[in-house]
Amino acid sequence: xxxxxxxxxxxxxxxxxxxxxxxxxxxxxxxxxxxxxxxxxxxxxxxxxxxxxxxxxxxxxxxxxxxxxxxxxxxxxxxxxxxxxxxxxxxxxxxxxxxxxxxxxxxxxxxxxxxxxxxxxxxxxxxxxxxxxxxxxxxxxxxxxxxxxxxxxxxxxxxxxxxxxxxxxxxxxxxxxxxxxxxxxxxxxxxxxxxxxxxxxxxxxxxxxxxxxxxxxxxxxxxxxxxxxxxxxxxxxxxxxxxxxxxxxxxxxxxxxxxxxxxxxxxxxxxxxxxxxxxxxxxxxxxxxxxxxxxxxxxxxxxxxxxxxxxxxxxxxxxxxxxxxxxxxxxxxxxxxxxxxxxxxxxxxxxxxxxxxxxxxxxxxxxxxxxxxxxxxxxxxxxxxxxxxxxxxxxxxxxxxxxxxxxxxxxxxxxxxxxxxxxxxxxxxxxxxxxxxxxxxxxxxxxxxxxxxxxxxxxxxxx
Numbered sequence: 001x002x003x004x005x006x007x008x009x010x011x012x013x014x015x016x017x018x019x020x021x022x023x024x025x026x027x028x029x030x031x032x033x034x035x036x037x038x039x040x041x042x043x044x045x046x047x048x049x050x051x052x053x054x055x056x057x058x059x060x061x062x063x064x065x066x067x068x069x070x071x072x073x074x075x076x077x078x079x080x081x082x083x084x085x086x087x088x089x090x091x092x093x094x095x096x097x098x099x100x101x102x103x104x105x106x107x108x109x110x111x112x113x114x115x116x117x118x119x120x121x122x123x124x125x126x127x128x129x130x131x132x133x134x135x136x137x138x139x140x141x142x143x144x145x146x147x148x149x150x151x152x153x154x155x156x157x158x159x160x161x162x163x164x165x166x167x168x169x170x171x172x173x174x175x176x177x178x179x180x181x182x183x184x185x186x187x188x189x190x191x192x193x194x195x196x197x198x199x200x201x202x203x204x205x206x207x208x209x210x211x212x213x214x215x216x217x218x219x220x221x222x223x224x225x226x227x228x229x230x231x232x233x234x235x236x237x238x239x240x241x242x243x244x245x246x247x248x249x250x251x252x253x254x255x256x257x258x259x260x261x262x263x264x265x266x267x268x269x270x271x272x273x274x275x276x277x278x279x280x281x282x283x284x285x286x287x288x289x290x291x292x293x294x295x296x297x298x299x300x301x302x303x304x305x306x307x308x309x310x311x312x313x314x315x316x317x318x319x320x321x322x323x324x325x326x327x328x329x330x331x332x333x334x335x336x337x338x339x340x341x342x343x344x345x346x347x348x349x350x351x352x353x354x355x356x357x358x359x360x361x362x363x364x365x366x367x368x369x370x371x372x373x374x375x376x377x378x379x380x381x382x383x384x385x386x387x388x389x390x391x392x393x394x395x396x397x398x399x400x401x402x403x404x405x406x407x408x409x410x411x412x413x414x415x416x417x418x419x420x421x422x423x424x425x426x427x428x429x430x431x432x433x434x435x436x437x438x439x440x441x442x443x444x445x446x447x448x449x450x451x452x453x454x455x456x457x458x459x460x461x462x463x
Contacts, residue, residue: 003068007032007158007190008053013062015048022048024214025062035184035191039201040211041237046194047162053192054083054160081158082151090135090146097131100150121149124183141172158190165200177203198238202226210234231349235277236414242320244417246276246345254345257417258316259294261338265345275346280309280323282342285334292335296320298328312336318417353390353433356460358383365457369428370406372450377457385460392421392435394454397446404447408432410440424448
């Protein structure tokens with residue numbers, strides 16, 4: 001991509017609110033004419049990114065460019081872009097025509113030109129016969145079209161859309177997705193779209209930017225994001241997935257769910273821990289075990305309209321989600337097969353918790369703002385800085401916060417086939433990663449306990 005192809009560039013941009021970093025040194029190039037979607041859970045930084053581009057927020061550090069010009073401090077009204085918000089903010093006392101024409105009248109555009117431009121965008125959004133209608137008499141989808149028309153009438157180079165379909169019912173959302181896609185193709189301008197809806201992002205986008213905790217996780221086409229997720233967060237967030245612990249035995253051979261499988265991945269080393277992603281539709285299920293790679297017992301079978309969704313307990317004790325056009329009754333013995341090209345191997349982001357701490361005495365260490373009992377570290381004294389490594393399974397979560405050395409909140413839950421991998425947000429904002437057989441819900445408040453023998457210490461300057 002050349003600089004001439006780029007209309008918006010974010011370079012090393014960071015933003016904090018109230019001491020919390022919402023965007024953490026992100027960089028992003030947005031091409032002229034593309035439909036780019038910022039996708040992620042609530043609080044990931046996607047709306048803040050949109051507000052930086054629109055000018056409603058300024059970065060703490062880094063630069064926002066448009067057509068190669070630094071616009072970081074430029075007010076919104078001077079930028080050749082317009083925003084369609086989640087709440088359409090239409091003027092209830094004005095009809096459709098005057099709502100769309102409002103900005104042009106403020107800019108003192110000649111009346112004849114206003115009329116031409118309003119009628120053009122009304123046709124564009126299929127609202128030609130509605131110009132005299134009271135906006136409060138319109139349906140949600142029609143109000144959405146008026147809001148888009150009001151943005152387009154200013155002839156922006158870039159249209160920003162902040163979850164514009166979230167107020168619509170499911171059927172209307174699907175209809176508006178098709179219309180937005182067609183509108184983008186006709187206009188040829190850049191659309192930057194914010195949503196937390198994965199299906200919406202896959203349907204609309206040329207490019208998807210997956211965000212989490214203020215960082216960009218992956219940038220790619222919908223097919224790339226779905227078929228080649230770079231980490232377990234992306235795999236779990238985009239569509240349904242079986243995400244499993246595995247070991248890369250050697251190039252093109254991986255072990256997971258207790259079996260060795262041929263795969264197409266290389267360059268992960270020998271006998272290294274990895275994450276393995278298998279989409280539910282990529283597990284072939286059959287009523288016999290002859291010729292199967294492994295077998296299992298159907299646990300449940302639910303009709304989902306287009307396919308059946310089944311949960312199968314494999315012969316090695318892992319639960320797998322499978323989607324198939326054929327139904328297999330609960331309790332039935334089945335064989336299963338996975339093609340090498342359908343196995344996605346990913347590097348693990350971490351293999352244990354690595355925490356920085358300070359020794360408070362020979363048998364205690366301050367970690368994450370709490371004092372934990374630990375085994376003595378040879379040569380360490382009170383005040384020495386240390387690094388503590390704690391395996392995921394060695395952290396115990398307790399029902400009541402006051403029972404633990406630390407308090408926390410269950411933040412992310414990832415099912416790994418035979419256990420849950422949790423991200424727990426501690427009371428001072430740090431992350432702990434926990435493997436557990438226990439069932440927790442997102443948002444549960446927990447106490448955090450770690451046995452002294454589970455805390456493996458080393459001096460910080462030894463690492």
